[in-house]
Amino acid sequence: DQQVKQNSPSLSVQEGRISILNCDYTNSMFDYFLWYKKYPAEGPTFLISISSIKDKNEDGRFTVFLNKSAKHLSLHIVPSQPGDSAVYFCAASSSGTYKYIFGTGTRLKVLA
Amino acid sequence: SQTIHQWPATLVQPVGSPLSLECTVEGTSNPNLYWYRQAAGRGLQLLFYSVGIGQISSEVPQNLSASRPQDRQFILSSKKLLLSDSGFYLCAWSPTGGLRGYTFGSGTRLTVV
Helix, strand or coil: CCCCEEECCCCEEEEEEEEEEEEEECCCCEEEEEEECCCCCCCCCCEEEEEECCCCEEEEEEEEEEEEEEEEEEECCCCCCCCHEEEEEEEEEECCCCCCEECCCEEEEEEC | CCCEEECEEEECCCCCCCCCEEEEEECCCCCCCEEEECCCCEEEEEEEEEEEECCCEECCCCCEEEEEECEEEEEEECCCCHHHHHHHEEEEECCCCCCCCCCCCCCEEEEEE
């Protein structure tokens, strides 16, 4: 039972354009969400987070949008750069638990 | 500052052999500790987590076990490895009392042959 889903396994975008990575969840108790970036043979690194009390959070080129009614969040990267090429994971947790549930990841390739 | 160490970076083990992967955290006390596995097409799967010494929660039934003998040490073990145990194993920590994201270690690539 996959509670956090990233239905696009891969995405290719031209340098300078916007990258949009999507994530859906099924558990309505989730109230905190994260995005991580992972390069091959390395541990994931934290990118950006959002609480369920917000619908948008921005950090430089990265913006995360949360649509609670649709149980959907998205990560926007603009402008995309070749160094953004990596696997991106979304993750969700609910208050009172000690763990995050991760999606299956989306491999982003930014073409120069 | 806090750092997390995970070793070895790569490991090739025969089927039926034992396993011990170690993770330690520095610069913090009473962290929450986690073991994840990244297998092909499966994303990051939570295997175990621990909120204190000797406290282990298992997320999925499997051939692995975890132990936390000290506050900042988390060990992943197996008595007899299976081919299906191959994968990329990640240790992570988060501050106690709240979840604001993990810091991951650099991972261990385990290949069971």
